[in-house]
Amino acid sequence: MCWPSGVDSPFGYTVVAEGPAFWVDRDDAWDEAAIPPRPWVVPGYLMRNTLSLVVGSPAAGKSLLALLWSIALALGEPVGKFKPIPGAESPRRRVLIINAEDDADEQRRRISSLIRQFGKRAIDLDGWLTRAGPEKIASLFERNAETGKITRTAALADLRLLIEETGASVVILDPLVELTTGVDENSNGDLKQVLAELRTLAKECGVAMLIVHHLRKGIAAPGDLDSARGASSIIGAIRVGMTLTGMNEEEAAALGISPDTRRNYVRLDDGKQSYAPLGDAEWFERIGIELANGDWAPTLLPWSVPKDTVTSEARAAIESGIARGSPDGPWSPTLSPKPRSVKHLLVSHGITTGDGQRKLMQDLIAGGFEVAQFKDARTRKIVTGLRTSDGRPTNADWKGDDGDE
Numbered sequence: 001m002c003w004p005s006g007v008d009s010p011f012g013y014t015v016v017a018e019g020p021a022f023w024v025d026r027d028d029a030w031d032e033a034a035i036p037p038r039p040w041v042v043p044g045y046l047m048r049n050t051l052s053l054v055v056g057s058p059a060a061g062k063s064l065l066a067l068l069w070s071i072a073l074a075l076g077e078p079v080g081k082f083k084p085i086p087g088a089e090s091p092r093r094r095v096l097i098i099n100a101e102d103d104a105d106e107q108r109r110r111i112s113s114l115i116r117q118f119g120k121r122a123i124d125l126d127g128w129l130t131r132a133g134p135e136k137i138a139s140l141f142e143r144n145a146e147t148g149k150i151t152r153t154a155a156l157a158d159l160r161l162l163i164e165e166t167g168a169s170v171v172i173l174d175p176l177v178e179l180t181t182g183v184d185e186n187s188n189g190d191l192k193q194v195l196a197e198l199r200t201l202a203k204e205c206g207v208a209m210l211i212v213h214h215l216r217k218g219i220a221a222p223g224d225l226d227s228a229r230g231a232s233s234i235i236g237a238i239r240v241g242m243t244l245t246g247m248n249e250e251e252a253a254a255l256g257i258s259p260d261t262r263r264n265y266v267r268l269d270d271g272k273q274s275y276a277p278l279g280d281a282e283w284f285e286r287i288g289i290e291l292a293n294g295d296w297a298p299t300l301l302p303w304s305v306p307k308d309t310v311t312s313e314a315r316a317a318i319e320s321g322i323a324r325g326s327p328d329g330p331w332s333p334t335l336s337p338k339p340r341s342v343k344h345l346l347v348s349h350g351i352t353t354g355d356g357q358r359k360l361m362q363d364l365i366a367g368g369f370e371v372a373q374f375k376d377a378r379t380r381k382i383v384t385g386l387r388t389s390d391g392r393p394t395n396a397d398w399k400g401d402d403g404d405e
Contacts, residue, residue, distance in 0.1 A: 041093060041170055042073070042084050044270070046208035047239055048169065051199050055213045055228040056244030057220070060266050061286055062212050063099065064300045065244060066172050067107070068114050069210075070095040073170055074128035077118055080302030081282050087169065096130045096168035098159065100138070100178035107131045113289040113297035130166045140173075141194050143182030150183060150193050156201070163205045171202070174212035177229075185230030195237035211238075220245055222281060223269035241271035254311050265303065308356025314349045318360070321345045322369060322386050325393035328378075330385025333361065333371045342386060373399040 039048035046052050056062040072079040076091030087093050099107060111122055111129075138155040163171060173179055176194075184190045202209040213228055220227035225241045228234055235241060244266055247255075252262035268282040285303040288296045310318075322331055322342070331342040335357050346357050365371065368389040375397040376383050382399060391398065 040085055041208045042069075042082055045069075045082055045240060045242075046170060046210060048206055048208050049203045050208065050239035051195065051202060051237060052208065052210045052240040052242070053213060053225075053228070053234065053238045054210065054242045054244055054268075055215050055225065056266075057215050057246065059263075060215075060244045060246055061284070061298075061300055062244050063102065063174050064110065064114070064286070064298055065266075065268070065284065066097065066174055066210060066212050067110055068300050070097050070129055070170070070172060071111065071115050071118065071125070074125050075115075075118055075120060079117070080284070092128050093170055094128050094130075094166055094168045095170045095172065096132065096162055096166050097172040097174065098179070099131065099133050099172075099174045101133075101175065103133065104131065107133075109291060109295060109297040110299075112291055113299040116289060117299065117301055130162070130168065132162060134178075137181070139179055139181040141180045141183055141197065150190055152197065156197070160201065160205065163201075163207060169207055170210065171205075171207045172210045172212065173198075176211050176213045188233040191230055192233040192237065195234060199237060215243070215245075222267055223271055225271035235271070243269050243271065245269070250312060254315075255305055255309055266300075308351045308353050308360075310351065310356075310360055314351075318345060318349050318351075319364070319369075319388075321349075322364070323388050323392040325385075325396065329376060330374060330387060330393055330396050333384060333386050335361070340385075375399065 040046070041048060054062055054065065068079060069082055072082055073084050073093040073095045076084060076086060076093065078084065084091075084093055102110070108122070111125075115122060115124070134155075138158075139153055140156040140159060141150050142153055143149070144151050159171075162168075177185065180194060183194055198209060198211070201207075213230075213234070215227050216229045220243065222243055222245045224243060225235050226232065227243070228241075247257065247262040247265040247267065249259070249262070251257075251267075252259060252265075257265060264286050266284050266286065268284070283303040283305060284300045286298055286300055289299050290296055322345070325331060326340050326345070328340045330340075331345055332338065332340045334341055335343045335354065337343075342361070343357060346352075346360060351357050351360055364386075370387050370389065371384055372387050373382050374385050375381070377397070385396060387393065387396070387398065
């Protein structure tokens with residue numbers, strides 16, 4: 001039995017109805033073709049009426065990436081895998097970015113640098129990208145000193161007005177921590193309330209909202225949203241979650257990047273809780289651009305991993321394959337179409353170009369693999385093959401002297 005509004009229930013509370021809490025759908029005869037498609041602004045990145053999240057360390061370039069995306073939206077042009085869907089009346093999208101860390105001049109420096117990769121100048125934005133930031137402190141939410149509750153501020157109302165005035169379809173908040181006062185990041189209750197309010201704002205204004213947030217201190221795995229700073233409720237409130245992390249030592253070694261320059265490369269992953277293959281991650285290279293005023297400003301360029309990238313997993317598999325040998329005996333070091341050529345092993349693990357194959361062979365031999373002679377069991381001829389430093393594969397009649405096949 002249910003009790004009407006205003007009536008005390010036997011469970012010790014009064015039933016109060018302030019309006020329907022649930023939407024209800026009983027019609028099962030819908031036209032599948034008439035279901036509205038998801039309102040993506042950028043498929044896989046930004047959707048109207050929802051929140052997206054990008055998290056990264058302070059030095060990863062989150063703000064730079066958010067600004068790069070805002071320029072792409074404002075110009076209506078793709079950048080890397082980020083491909084905006086044209087608006088109803090224009091290929092361009094109006095963007096409002098609230099940056100609580102960089103002032104207007106720094107924003108202009110960065111835009112001047114970032115926009116060059118599109119072959120454009122700042123004037124080509126033509127009012128499609130609005131930048132805003134706090135005059136002093138402009139928190140959207142704060143904790144009431146008397147009640148201890150999280151409350152909205154006048155700045156949140158101002159944000160709503162800015163969205164309406166600019167006609168923005170995308171709003172970027174950078175970073176979340178600077179736009180709240182007294183909110184406990186480690187409290188699921190606090191963070192859930194803040195994100196619920198932002199999601200409501202996104203729905204009511206019909207915008208896609210991107211939130212820029214920090215990772216916890218320490219090393220974070222690409223795609224691991226659990227490494228986002230603060231309470232876990234942030235993950236449940238978002239539609240799309242991404243991590244931006246620097247290139248680590250293992251990745252640099254696999255990609256042939258020197259230790260001195262690896263800090264210039266960052267990878268973007270979706271929140272899969274696991275490493276994506278190096279070639280599947282979205283990579284960017286950070287470089288400096290000299291401006292007309294003599295200043296230098298950073299830019300972020302889409303970057304593709306070199307062909308024939310040898311991951312640690314592929315390298316281990318190739319080394320194991322050499323230790324086992326081919327079906328016809330030890331692999332030949334000769335890169336040729338012959339059945340025993342190690343080229344077949346390399347190709348099976350994605351090393352397809354001649355340059356990549358030669359480089360890997362040089363690395364393997366420098367790392368301890370040997371080219372040695374053995375007697376071919378079928379032809380009884382002395383030929384060359386690849387073996388490990390401890391003599392594997394062990395079923396070959398090794399002679400121990402180098403020679404040509």
